[in-house]
Amino acid sequence: MNPKITLIISITTEKNIEQYLKNIKNQLLENIEVIFVYDKIDKNTNKILENFCKNDGAYLKIISEKNRSHGFLKNKSLNIAQGDFITFIDSTDDIDFNFMEKLYKKAKNEDLDLLISVSYEKIKDYSLSKNMCENVFNFQDMNKSIFYLSNTLKGNLYRRNLLDTYKIRFPTMLSFEDKPFLLETFLTAKHVSILLREPALNMKSEYSSNELLDMIQISTLILNIFKKYDMFNTYKKLLLNFKIYFLKKGYTKIKDKNDYFNLMKEDLINLSQNKKLCDAFLHELNEENLKFYKNCLKSQDFNQFNLNMTFTKINEKLDEKQQKLNFINGNLSKWTEKLNNKENKINNLKTKLDNEKKQMKINEKNQNNREITIQIKEANLKDKETRITQLQENLDNKEKKLDNKIEKYNNLEKELIKKESSINTKFKELETEKELLNEKIKHLEDKETRITQLQENLDNKEKKLDNKIEKYNNLEKELIKKESSINTKFKELETEKELLNEKIKHLEDKETNIIQLQEKLKVQEEKIDQKHVKYIDNLNKITNNLEKNQKEYEKRLIKIDEDITLKKIELEQMQNNNSNKKSNTPKISIIICAYNREEYLKRCLNSVKNQTLKNIEIICADDGSTDNTLDVFRKYANKDHRFKFFTQKNSGPGVARNKAIKMATGEYIMFLDSDDWIELNTCEELYKKVKLNDLDILLFLMKNYSEETGEYYEDSYYNLTPIPDDFENKVFSHEDISNIIFSISISACQKIYKRSLVKKVHFAEKLLFEDNPFFWGVMLQAKRMSLLKKHFYLRSRHTSSITSEYDNKYFDVIPISNKVISIFKELNLVNMYKYQLTNYKINYISQWYHMMEEKYKNTFWDLMHDDFQKLHEDKKIDSLMLNNLNEPNKLFYLRTLKSRSYVELDYLEKYSDEK
Numbered sequence: 001m002n003p004k005i006t007l008i009i010s011i012t013t014e015k016n017i018e019q020y021l022k023n024i025k026n027q028l029l030e031n032i033e034v035i036f037v038y039d040k041i042d043k044n045t046n047k048i049l050e051n052f053c054k055n056d057g058a059y060l061k062i063i064s065e066k067n068r069s070h071g072f073l074k075n076k077s078l079n080i081a082q083g084d085f086i087t088f089i090d091s092t093d094d095i096d097f098n099f100m101e102k103l104y105k106k107a108k109n110e111d112l113d114l115l116i117s118v119s120y121e122k123i124k125d126y127s128l129s130k131n132m133c134e135n136v137f138n139f140q141d142m143n144k145s146i147f148y149l150s151n152t153l154k155g156n157l158y159r160r161n162l163l164d165t166y167k168i169r170f171p172t173m174l175s176f177e178d179k180p181f182l183l184e185t186f187l188t189a190k191h192v193s194i195l196l197r198e199p200a201l202n203m204k205s206e207y208s209s210n211e212l213l214d215m216i217q218i219s220t221l222i223l224n225i226f227k228k229y230d231m232f233n234t235y236k237k238l239l240l241n242f243k244i245y246f247l248k249k250g251y252t253k254i255k256d257k258n259d260y261f262n263l264m265k266e267d268l269i270n271l272s273q274n275k276k277l278c279d280a281f282l283h284e285l286n287e288e289n290l291k292f293y294k295n296c297l298k299s300q301d302f303n304q305f306n307l308n309m310t311f312t313k314i315n316e317k318l319d320e321k322q323q324k325l326n327f328i329n330g331n332l333s334k335w336t337e338k339l340n341n342k343e344n345k346i347n348n349l350k351t352k353l354d355n356e357k358k359q360m361k362i363n364e365k366n367q368n369n370r371e372i373t374i375q376i377k378e379a380n381l382k383d384k385e386t387r388i389t390q391l392q393e394n395l396d397n398k399e400k401k402l403d404n405k406i407e408k409y410n411n412l413e414k415e416l417i418k419k420e421s422s423i424n425t426k427f428k429e430l431e432t433e434k435e436l437l438n439e440k441i442k443h444l445e446d447k448e449t450r451i452t453q454l455q456e457n458l459d460n461k462e463k464k465l466d467n468k469i470e471k472y473n474n475l476e477k478e479l480i481k482k483e484s485s486i487n488t489k490f491k492e493l494e495t496e497k498e499l500l501n502e503k504i505k506h507l508e509d510k511e512t513n514i515i516q517l518q519e520k521l522k523v524q525e526e527k528i529d530q531k532h533v534k535y536i537d538n539l540n541k542i543t544n545n546l547e548k549n550q551k552e553y554e555k556r557l558i559k560i561d562e563d564i565t566l567k568k569i570e571l572e573q574m575q576n577n578n579s580n581k582k583s584n585t586p587k588i589s590i591i592i593c594a595y596n597r598e599e600y601l602k603r604c605l606n607s608v609k610n611q612t613l614k615n616i617e618i619i620c621a622d623d624g625s626t627d628n629t630l631d632v633f634r635k636y637a638n639k640d641h642r643f644k645f646f647t648q649k650n651s652g653p654g655v656a657r658n659k660a661i662k663m664a665t666g667e668y669i670m671f672l673d674s675d676d677w678i679e680l681n682t683c684e685e686l687y688k689k690v691k692l693n694d695l696d697i698l699l700f701l702m703k704n705y706s707e708e709t710g711e712y713y714e715d716s717y718y719n720l721t722p723i724p725d726d727f728e729n730k731v732f733s734h735e736d737i738s739n740i741i742f743s744i745s746i747s748a749c750q751k752i753y754k755r756s757l758v759k760k761v762h763f764a765e766k767l768l769f770e771d772n773p774f775f776w777g778v779m780l781q782a783k784r785m786s787l788l789k790k791h792f793y794l795r796s797r798h799t800s801s802i803t804s805e806y807d808n809k810y811f812d813v814i815p816i817s818n819k820v821i822s823i824f825k826e827l828n829l830v831n832m833y834k835y836q837l838t839n840y841k842i843n844y845i846s847q848w849y850h851m852m853e854e855k856y857k858n859t860f861w862d863l864m865h866d867d868f869q870k871l872h873e874d875k876k877i878d879s880l881m882l883n884n885l886n887e888p889n890k891l892f893y894l895r896t897l898k899s900r901s902y903v904e905l906d907y908l909e910k911y912s913d914e915k
Helices: 017-025 043-055 070-080 099-109 130-134 145-151 160-165 178-188 209-228 236-253 257-272 275-284 287-298 302-362 367-506 508-579 598-609 629-639 653-663 682-693 771-781 808-826 834-851 854-873 875-884 887-898 902-914
Strands: 005-010 032-038 060-064 085-090 114-119 157-159 192-197 588-594 616-622 643-647 668-673 697-706 751-754 785-797
Touching (some): 017 043, 043 060, 085 099, 099 192, 130 192, 209 257, 236 287, 257 287, 598 616, 598 668, 616 653, 629 643, 643 653, 808 854, 834 875, 875 887, 887 902
Parallel strands (some): 114 192
Antiparallel strands (some): 085 157
C-alpha cells in the first residue's frame, strides 16, 4: 500500500532540527513518507536524521549531495517518491499537528489534482474570489490569479500521477525553480482548489546576485511552458506583462546591474526577432512595461539604460505636472468666468436696487416694509462680496503655488543640463581612452624596433662566438705543435739513452753517475708525461664547454625565434582589431553539424561566437531537423556576419560535413559537434601553434561533461595517452608513431587541419562511423603533425548521446572497415601496416558483433560472413590475414568462415572457451 502523502523537506538550517522532527512525528495523519533533502549539513545533524529514519518507520529517506541545486535534489526526490500526493516544506516552517490531515482529506474528498495552500492575509493580494476559495476550479477560471498563486511552492499538495504523466519536473541549475513547476501544474491540473490557512510558512525575501540572474532564464522558460500547452495566445497579455515585470523586479534588486542588463537585453533581442512576438510586446504591454522594454532594446549598456529610465521618469513627472498646470489653468478660466458672471449678477442686482429705491420713494406708504427687505438684501449682498474677496485670495494663493512649481520645473531642467554635461565629459573620457590606445600601438611599434635591435645583437654575439671558436682552433694548432716538439725531445732522449748505454759498457767505473742521470731522466719523463696529460685534459674541457655553449645558444635562438613569431602574430591581430579591417580569408573555419539539438545549441554557438580570435568563419549545417535548430542558426547568422548556414534533407553528418568543407575559406578547419563546446581561447592558442610550426594537423585533448550530474571527467582515449609526452613540442608524421597509430582517437573534432589537406579527403556519406575513413585519409597524408596536451574541447554526455541499443544502424562497420583498407591501398601503405591493418579489420567487426542485440545478430552474421568469404577467396589477402592476425582474431576469422549461422559461431566460441 502506497503512503498517503510524500513530504519532501528541504533542510536549510541546522537550528532546532530535533524540535522540527518532533512536529513531523506528531502529525495526526498516518502513513506519511518523509524525504529529507540537503546539499550542505554538519555531521551532528546528519546523525540526528539517520537515527530518526532508523527508529520511525520505513518511509523515511535521506537525499544528500554536496553543492547541488535545489531543482536537482527535488527532482531526485520526486523520482523515488511513492505517495499518492506530494507536498514541499522547508525545515524553518512551522506546521500544525493536523496540517497534513487537512490537506489530505480535502484533496481526497474533492478528487483534486492540485490543492493550493494560501494564508488568509493573501486573499486580497492574489485577487481571489469567494467561488475560487470555496469550489473546485481549473486554470480557465483563474485569469490573473494564475501568476499570483505561483509565488509559493510550500504547503501545496500535488497528485503524483499528474506529475509523472506530464513529466513535470523542476529546472536544474537555476534559482526560482518553483515558479515554472507550479505554472505547469496549473495548466495540466483539471481539479484545483484552495485551502485557507494561518500565515505560518516562511517566504524567502533576500536573494544573491547569481540567483537574481536566473530570473531571466526562468521568465523565458515560463513562456515556453505556455507555448507547450497551446495557452500562449490565451494568456498573451498577462504573460508578456508578467515577463517584463519579472525582469524589472530582478533589475531593481540586483547589485551588479551590468551582467544582468547584458543578459536581459540578449534575451529580449532573441524574443524580438520573432515578428509576431515583437508586435505582441508592442501592443500588449502596459505603458510602464513598454517604456522599460523599449529603453532596454535602445540602450547599449546599463549606464545608458539607467539614464534613459531616469529621463523617462523625469518626463513622466513633467507630464504629470503639465497636466496639473493645464487642470489648474482650466479651473482658473472657469473661476474667472464664474466671477465675471457673479459681478454681472451683482451689477444687475444693484440696478434693480436702484430701481426699487426709486419705486420706494414713489411708494412712501409701504416704505417701512420695503426698507426692511432692502436691509436684508443689502446684508446678503455684503456676504456675497466677502465670499468673492475670499475666492480672490484663494486664487492668489494658487497662483503662488503654481509659481513655486514652475520654479521646481526650471530646477529640474537645470539638473538635466548638468547630466548632459556629465555625459559630454564621459564622451571626452572615451576620446582620451582612444588616445591611450594609440599610444599603446606606438609602444608596440617601439617593441618591434627593440626586437629588431635584439636580432642585431644576436648576430653580433654569433660573430663573437665565431671569433672565439677561431681562437680555440688556433690554440689546438699550437698544442699540436707542442706535442710534435715533445715527441722530437723523446726521440732525442732515446738517442741519448743509447749513447749512455754505450758509455756504460766502456765506463763501468762511472755506473753510479750514469744511474743518477737515468733517475733524473725518468723524473723529467714523468714531468713531461704529466704536462702532456694536463694539456689533453684542458683541450677536452675547452671542447666540452664549447659544445655546451653552442647547445645553450641554439636553444636560446630557437626560443627567441618562437617569441618573435608569436609577437608578430599578436601584433597582426592587434593591428587588425584596432584598424577594424577584416581579412578576406578567415584564419579558421569551424564546421558545426546539427540534427535536433535545439536544447544544447546556444551553448555551443556562444562558445564559438565569443572566441578571443575574431577572424574566424562558422559554417552551420542543419541536417533536416524537426525542432527549432534551423531558427537558432538563422538568428546567429543575422546578428554576426561570421556565421553561415545551410539546410538539407536528413542525410547524415558525412554529407553535411562534405558540403561545409566545400564552403570553407579559412586557412585551417575545425569540427565541433552541436551539443559540445570549446574554451574561449581555443582558436587563438591552436592558430598560434599551427602557424609557428607550419603544421598540417594539430591534435589536442577532450574532457567529458555529464549533463545529469554536472561533473567533468577524463578518459585515456580522449587524453591521447598512447602518444608519448615528448611528442608535445615535436613535429612528426604517421611513420614516427606507426606502432600506436591504431590506438589514437579517430574523432574529427579533436584536431585542427590545414584546409588544403582536408580538401583532398571526404567523410563517408550516409554511413555511421563516417569519421574513420576521414581520419585515416588525413592522418596518412599529413607530413607535419604535432600534439598540444590541453583540454580545449568539452564533450557533452547525456542520455540521448549514449547508445542503449545496438541495432541495424551499426551494420555499417563492415563497409567502413573496407573503406579504411582501400585508403591504405591507394597510398601504398598496406605492407608497412599489414599487422595493424589486418587486426584492426577483424577486431573492429568482432567487437560490434558481440555487442549486437540478439534480434539483429543473424543479419549481421550474414553480412560479416559474406565479407570474410570475399577476403578468403582472394589468396593474397587470405595469406596476409593468416600470417599477420593475432591468435584471437585469427580464430574468429576462421570460425566465421567455418560456421553456417550465428548460432553455430556462438557455439564454436563457447565450446572452444570451455575446452
